Amino acid sequence: xxxxxxxxxxxxxxxxxxxxxxxxxxxxxxxxxxxxxxxxxxxxxxxxxxxxxxxxxxxxxxxxxxxxxxxxxxxxxxxxxxxxxxxxxxxxxxxxxxxxxxxxxxxxxxxxxxxxxxxxxxxxxxxxxxxxxxxxxxxxxxxxxxxxxxxxxxxxxxxxxxxxxxxxxxxxxxxxxxxxxxxxxxxxxxxxxxxxxxxxxxxxxxxxxxxxxxxxxxxxxxxxxxxxxxxxxxxxxxxxxxxxxxxxxxxxxxxxxxxxxxxxxxxxxxxxxxxxxxxxxxxxxxxxxxxxxxxxxxxxxxxxxxxxxxxxxxxxxxxxxxxxxxxxxxxxxxxxxxxxxxxxxxxxxxxxxxxxxxxxxxxxxxxxxx
Numbered sequence: 512x513x514x515x516x517x518x519x520x521x522x523x524x525x526x527x528x529x530x531x532x533x534x535x536x537x538x539x540x541x542x543x544x545x546x547x548x549x550x551x552x553x554x555x556x557x558x559x560x561x562x563x564x565x566x567x568x569x570x571x572x573x574x575x576x577x578x579x580x581x582x583x584x585x586x587x588x589x590x591x592x593x594x595x596x597x598x599x600x601x602x603x604x605x606x607x608x609x610x611x612x613x614x615x616x617x618x619x620x621x622x623x624x625x626x627x628x629x630x631x632x633x634x635x636x637x638x639x640x641x642x643x644x645x646x647x648x649x650x651x652x653x654x655x656x657x658x659x660x661x662x663x664x665x666x667x668x669x670x671x672x673x674x675x676x677x678x679x680x681x682x683x684x685x686x687x688x689x690x691x692x693x694x695x696x697x698x699x700x701x702x703x704x705x706x707x708x709x710x711x712x713x714x715x716x717x718x719x720x721x722x723x724x725x726x727x728x729x730x731x732x733x734x735x736x737x738x739x740x741x742x743x744x745x746x747x748x749x750x751x752x753x754x755x756x757x758x759x760x761x762x763x764x765x766x767x768x769x770x771x772x773x774x775x776x777x778x779x780x781x782x783x784x785x786x787x788x789x790x791x792x793x794x795x796x797x798x799x800x801x802x803x804x805x806x807x808x809x810x811x812x813x814x815x816x817x818x819x820x821x822x823x824x825x826x827x828x829x830x831x832x833x834x835x836x837x838x839x840x841x842x843x844x845x846x847x848x849x850x851x852x853x854x855x856x857x858x859x860x861x862x863x864x865x866x867x868x869x870x871x872x873x874x875x876x877x878x879x880x881x
Contacts, residue, residue: 583870596650598650601839630860637867650688651688725767745774750794750795758804759803759804839856848876849875852871
């Protein structure tokens with residue numbers, strides 16, 4: 512477990528750590544066992560009525576007395592607002608089912624995935640029983656690990672249960688985000704995602720996609736638009752782009768695709784804690800990356816919003832104050848409260864089998880005192 516989680520778990524009834532608002536990403540990263548990057552960018556301004564244009568300093572207070580029953584009550588009380596909400600799925604099993612050391616057979620791999628999916632569906636049902644049917648699900652985030660690990664029938668199964676247990680908003684304000692881990696070999700997964708109701712595409716790592724010819728990337732982006740996806744965004748890993756011309760070249764290639772948003776990877780909140788892909792390699796820091804990226808992207812019609820560059824033609828739906836995480840280590844935010852699912856599989860399975868929320872810890876989000 513990372514140092515951040517150890518610090519947050521120190522004894523005492525209330526532990527306060529002061530970060531800027533986007534730094535919630537560091538907390539998520541420390542506990543959820545996976546990058547969760549795109550969801551962080553997508554939701555980093557959610558909660559406590561914070562405006563998109565500012566990043567105030569806030570204090571995340573981990574309350575060791577905050578119980579699963581307390582968070583369940585908070586979910587039920589949130590129904591009084593009758594407001595829309597978001598769901599973020601989590602499936603951090605990539606290393607479990609692909610690790611060479613485990614040497615899982617195909618059958619063993621499927622058993623691991625099937626067991627997890629059964630519990631994910633049970634959690635969907637449990638959460639659906641707590642959320643008022645008068646409220647609407649208008650945001651969904653589907654992570655790259657689920658895209659990579661699941662078969663079409665399994666993806667369809669998850670969407671079936673989401674639609675069955677939640678009232679999905681059916682208008683143009685609805686955003687279902689489908690994260691791609693890499694460039695697919697054909698359009699089958701794209702057609703499947705669109706058929707399942709996904710509206711947006713997020714490409715996890717554009718820097719890794721630069722191995723492909725630019726004409727192939729442009730054809731891929733054009734295909735996504737032909738399928739009717741309203742927003743196409745990506746992350747740009749700036750760390751190993753040491754030379755100025757490398758940074759500018761990657762920025763130009765991304766902008767040439769007319770993507771709706773270009774995010775920095777890793778998220779600035781935990782960039783310093785993320786290990787280098789090549790040990791002992793000097794990495795580009797965030798201020799230098801921004802200095803090199805900003806002129807190139809501004810010239811091509813992007814505006815900078817914090818550490819995300821957004822195409823000036825893009826429109827974005829209103830932010831939501833209620834986010835419900837489903838899965839191992841998932842994060843939920845209800846106004847000024849946050850809850851974190853347990854991050855051990857045996858604990859997760861045991862709680863779900865007992866028809867209990869998979870709550871592990873939680874606390875409160877408050878403005879920090881200057």
